[in-house]
Amino acid sequence: MRTQYRGFTRAELLRHMVARQVSHNRIGRSMRHYSWKSDSPPRSTSSYTLEGSLIPPMPPITALLHTRNAALRLGRALEMLLPCAEILIVDHDSADATTRVAREYGARIVPADIRATANRNHYLDQARYDWIFCLDPSESITEGLQATLFDWSSLPVLSVGDATSFSLFVREQIAEDWRTHPAAETRLIPRNWTRWNGRLPAYDPSSIALEGELLRLTYP
Numbered sequence: 001m002r003t004q005y006r007g008f009t010r011a012e013l014l015r016h017m018v019a020r021q022v023s024h025n026r027i028g029r030s031m032r033h034y035s036w037k038s039d040s041p042p043r044s045t046s047s048y049t050l051e052g053s054l055i056p057p058m059p060p061i062t063a064l065l066h067t068r069n070a071a072l073r074l075g076r077a078l079e080m081l082l083p084c085a086e087i088l089i090v091d092h093d094s095a096d097a098t099t100r101v102a103r104e105y106g107a108r109i110v111p112a113d114i115r116a117t118a119n120r121n122h123y124l125d126q127a128r129y130d131w132i133f134c135l136d137p138s139e140s141i142t143e144g145l146q147a148t149l150f151d152w153s154s155l156p157v158l159s160v161g162d163a164t165s166f167s168l169f170v171r172e173q174i175a176e177d178w179r180t181h182p183a184a185e186t187r188l189i190p191r192n193w194t195r196w197n198g199r200l201p202a203y204d205p206s207s208i209a210l211e212g213e214l215l216r217l218t219y220p
Contacts, residue, residue, distance in 0.1 A: 058155050060085030061188070062127035063135065066112070066199045070137035071097040073217070078105040080141045083149035086128050121194060130191045134200050138217055139170075145212025152188075152210070165189045165207040172216040184209045 063084040067074060068091070078101075081087055087107035091099055099109050110126050124132055133149070135141075141149070145168065152166075167184035186204045195202040 058153055059131055060129040061131050061133050061149065061153060062086040062088050062129045063133045064088050064090070064123060064127065065135055065137055066090045066092060067094055067098050067102070067137050068092040069094050069096045069098060071101050074098055074101045074137045075105065076140050076217070077135065077137050078102070078107065080143075080146055081105075081133075083146055083153055084133055085153075088123070088127055090123050090126075124191050124193065127191065131188060132191060132193070133188050135187060135214065136200070136216070140215045140217065142213045142215060145210065145214060148210045148212045165193070165201070165204045167204070167207040167209050168212070168214045169209065170216055171213045173218045175218075180213075185214070187214065 061084045063078075063081045063086065065074075065077065065087070067089055071094070078087060087102070087105060089099070089102045089107045089109045090112050091102075091109055092112040102109055110123070113122065165186050166188035167186045168188075169184050170181045172179050172181065183203070184207070186201045186207045188210070189201050193201060195204070197203070
């Protein structure tokens, strides 16, 4: 993917990939509140017409990752985050090439503030956008989840209804096998989120599960 799109800015990649996903007419199964017609031409991602009214699309997504000496695995996590308009790295005094790898993928880096330990929302305030996708450097999204996030970003705002968060199913590498966790984990949250489990959002039983998986890998 990096070779195919080498030389493109992140904004150009986003415009290209969103247009491609809209033309593919794919939406996550749990988010089919909006009806697409397969014989309709692709629409502009800047707005949609719903019953004669202009409906703005969902706001962009900021990806938020906490890092510490994660250079060997960080690239694998970041290379699949094209649906995110911003990558925000909170770095905890890495002594390796973590920050260099992050910059190669266009990430914005802020140093971890020890005073913010008791208030994780400090880092949400650093995000440029109102929806935050939280993941660990040891994780990576599948192509299916990537497509769903593109679709989510291009849906009309009304299509998510009263949803306050979105969750993902995790498939974890254990030795040479893979295990799918039975319960989804809440990972896509609004800026005003206040419930945390360490550096990741606490589980919200009312969150909507998105199609696709989050891979948690043991080895770099």
